[in-house]
Amino acid sequence: MSRDEKVPYSRARGAPRRGEAREALMHAALELVSSEANFSAISLRRIARQAGVVPTAFYRHFEDLDALGLTLIEDTFRSLRQILGDASLASMPLKGLVRYSVELFAHYVRDNRLLFQFVVKERFAGTVAMREAIHNEIVLLTHALASDLARFDEFSHISQDDLRVISDLVVNTVITLSERILDVDPDNAEDDALMLRAEKQLRLIFMGVGRWESQPG
Amino acid sequence: MSRDEKVPYSRARGAPRRGEAREALMHAALELVSSEANFSAISLRRIARQAGVVPTAFYRHFEDLDALGLTLIEDTFRSLRQILGDASLASMPLKGLVRYSVELFAHYVRDNRLLFQFVVKERFAGTVAMREAIHNEIVLLTHALASDLARFDEFSHISQDDLRVISDLVVNTVITLSERILDVDPDNAEDDALMLRAEKQLRLIFMGVGRWESQPG
DNA sequence: ACCTAAAGTGTACACGTGTTCACATTCATG
DNA sequence: CATGAATGTGAACACGTGTACACTTTAGGT
Known part of the structure; x- marks a missing residue:
């Protein structure tokens, strides 16, 4: 919707230097x-x-307060997608991946406190447009994770549907971790405990995967 | 805070019949x-x-808008605790328990749409007081679940700490289910798919429990 | 049948709000 | 250097807001 600025901004026409x-x-x-x-x-x-x-x-600069909010959401997920894309997760052993992913994610959340606080609050309390935007981005992340997991031998016996279900559980666990990191004081060392807990939970999930049988009936 | 009405209301002093x-x-x-x-x-x-x-x-009737909100939250969890307490979950096989719990919970959420929508929205976007109230109630539920799970043979090899971690994961999964039920149209049959997914995820978690070793290091 | 506190009402005020309009400034481009 | 679009400004408006106050009505305990 009229967000036609592919250029970083201040390159429009008579863009003022003062345009921050x-x-x-x-x-x-x-x-x-x-x-x-x-x-x-x-x-x-x-x-x-x-x-x-x-x-x-x-x-x-914005037609609406809504437009501002949507822009913030888009920015958050754009850069998150990039971070998660840059770290090519599919090229490391599953065991290390859990710890690494959790740390990567937690680090990113801490470095972008304000943005994530915004997203967490608006995920359910925001406008329909905002809620949908956030929801769609999360679905995207879930599908991406499912694709990544599919490359591991440990998941070769899992059907595509079940892979989505598992990715969904993983994503939700990581989201919960983010929410908690944002809830504790920034310079509180409690983050480590939260990360450890999430790590345990993810390991538990992956243990279940070993015994899981897709469409057994 | 000045919520001194142990009597159901309308029993104060000169309480008017018109006091709905x-x-x-x-x-x-x-x-x-x-x-x-x-x-x-x-x-x-x-x-x-x-x-x-x-x-x-x-x-x-209320000192504040905040007071109204807190009352709504208290009401929600009071009745939820009662529902969950009445259904004595610790007295049935683990397998059936998963399906039964999910159905019980989903049913209750559907029957109290407005209350749960309120809680879900205010969980992160509400006042500090509201957020804390909701958080405390969820912690309570998690501990109660941990106690319930401890009675099962399948969990006898799990340390108390790990039991909390597992309960936490379960509670989060159920919360996510609630959020999703509330997001779909009330008379939409999609609920079944959501419940099935949550059920799968919980079964996956409990499969992991079978292979889990508490404090292995 | 009173008495009294709770519950309900209407008026009033000061204040913050979103949005409009006409105008001033800036600056890349022709 | 001139032009014109993008950007910044200030005054003004109609309106919804929270809350204080003084008042009336209700109904249960004595």
């Missing part, structure tokens, strides 16, 4: 959502104020 | 949260209007 306003608005929204409750609970004016921008300037 | 206003306010809040976005996005006045009550009457 857009980024400022996005960051302001993230800060407010993180420190206060909820995206639907903060107003356009508060975002503008926090961004050091006059309210009307908002409309120069 | 409190219930009306709670129901109105649930309806609005369900059909619109979010508890923090709906106003006291809108709730009062929906309840057929003048705005100032709200204060006769």
Whole structure:
């Protein structure tokens, strides 16, 4: 929907050097959502104020508050997909993969606190459009994981449907880990315990896979 | 906090027969949260209007919007705990238990759509007080499940810590199921597929338990 | 049949909100 | 260097909001 900026921005036509306003608005929204409750609970004016921008300037960059929110969600998952794509997970032993993936993911979540806090809050409380956007991205991740897992010998006896079911369980476990990391104080060392727990749970799941028989009946 | 009504209500002092206003306010809040976005996005006045009550009457029953929200959360989990307690799960074979629990839970969620939609939305987007209340209730459920599982022979080789970890995974899986049931249209038959998936995932987890070795190092 | 506290009502106020409009500034491009 | 689109600005509007206050009504315990 009219998000026609393939160029990084500030390359439109008469783009002003002073045009960090857009980024400022996005960051302001993230800060407010993180420190206060909820995206639907903060107003356009508060975002503008926090961004050091006059309210009307908002409309120069976003049609809507919704548009801002959707942009934030897209940005989050775009960069997450890249991180997860860069680390070619399919080329390492399954055992190490669990630990490595958990650490990679946890690290990324910590480095992008505000973005993930936003997504976690809006996943269920946001607009229909936002909820759908987030849901679709998660489905995408799940399918990608299923493809990756299919390459392992340990999963050769699993049907494609069951692979999706398993990936779904794994993704949900990792999402829960993220939510928990975001809930603890940033400079609290408790993260390690959370990661250990998630790691155990994933190992448990993969143990079940060894005994699993697809469509036994 | 000033929630000193052990009596079912309307037994205070000069309680009017006409006092369904409190219930009306709670129901109105649930309806609005369900059909619109979010508890923090709906106003006291809108709730009062929906309840057929003048705005100032709200204060006769709740000190705050927060108080209303907390009451709704407490109500939800109070009755959920009762349902789960009544069905004495520890007295049936493990295999049947999975199917039975999933069906029991799904049924209950469907029967209390509005309440659960509220809880799901506020779990991460709500006030700190609300989030904490929900979190504590879930921790309680997890511990209760761990106690129940400990009675099964299949779990005799699992340490107490690991039992918590496993229960945590199970609870998260069931929560995810609830979220999904709430996301699909009420009179859509898709629920069965969701329940089947959750059931598979739980069976997978319990398969892993068979091979699990607590504190192997 | 009273008394009294709870429950319900209507008015009022100060304030934050989204959005509009006309205008000022900036700056890459012709 | 001039042009014009993108960007930034300030005043103004109609409206919904939370809450305080003084008041009326209700109904149970005595």
